[in-house]
Amino acid sequence: MTTKKGGNDYFESICEVVTAFGTTLNKDEILELIVDNAIRTMNGKAACLFLAEEGEEIYQPVAQKGLSDNYLHADPMKAKKAAKDVLEGGYMAIKDATSDPRVENHEAKKKEGIASILVVPALFKGKTVGILSLYTDTPRDFSPKEIEFLKALAEQGAIAIEHARLFEQLRENTRIFLDIAASIHSSLDIKKILHILSADVADALGVKASSIRLLDEDKQVLELVSSYGLSEEYLDKGPIHADKSISDTLKGKPVWIEDATTDDRVQYHDEKKKEGIVSILSVPIKTKEKVIGELRLYTDRKREFTEDEIMLVNALAYLGGLAIQNASLYLMLKTDMKELQEDMWSHRSWF
DSSP states (O other): OOOTTTEEEEEHHHHHHHHHHHHHHOOHHHHHHHHHHHHHHHHHHHEEEEEEEETTEEEEEEEEEOOOOTOOOOHHHHHHHHHHHHHHHSSSEEEEEETTTOOOOHHHHHHOOOOOOEEEEEEETTEEEEEEEEEEOOOOOOOOHHHHHHHHHHHHHHHHHHHHHHHHHHHHHHHHHHHHHHHHHHOOHHHHHHHHHHHHHHHHTTTTTEEEEETTTTTTEEEEEEEOOOOOOTTTTOBBTTTSGGGGGGGGGOOEESTTTTOTTOOOHHHHHHHTTTOEEEEEETTTTTEEEEEEEOOOOOOOOOOOOOHHHHHHHHHHHHHHHHHHHHHHHHHHHHHHHHHHHHHHOOO
């Protein structure tokens, strides 16, 4: 695959993008380089890279070149359908973009000077993370080599996107650990520490809400000690019984609930539906090896958590347990000191 196009061959173009991976972690720079190479190497008029929004499969433009600022892309929901067509066929080639029924906004394309379009998926490990579109200003039949090249370029974009996401996730995870560890080190205000924990873990994983509950062993209920993103009405719904609400978590196991509005392992289905809660991840909070409570994450759509995400939440729950243990030891020490002082004063009366 070495045919010359616009002064660069396909191999050189891919090498330029791959080399950029080693010199920058800036996702935007790499994505701009990809759309620029697509235009230059394939003698195109313009190019645009669309990314899928997390969990929604709705595609939004994130990098483009050669299109006017007021050019109207397809409606995100209609773009979703077009994306499915691209995935089924491996690509979508449109010779006349001003009349082909597979695309919309024909007049806008005519006004923009767009003649033909080639659309390919940006795949990473079999998962579609985006779509790369090339636009030409003259009608064109795209060759198999051109289609193959644009697919390879889109794949490099997918790799850049995922690498940037992983790097950002690693940086955010490190920040959370440092934030909570610093809180544990500098404060014995357990409510403050647990509030920071519940807020940070919800923001880091992009979930709707979170809560921390500790087990009242006498009443066998889970008492709320911290929450983030939940309404007062939902929090006041009633007691959470240890044996009726994700009881396996109290046995030391992380539990994922796909649909909390119907699953028999949770209470208050109607209240969850009203609150907009769909999936739940519940992990144990331990002091040493004893489970003393639960950290729960709530989503507003069906979501399956990855192993890395579950590992992160488990680790943060461990820090929460450590904070509780430290605060408890401090209170015990404070009580012991008070009793010792009182005992010493009582002995002074002997002399």
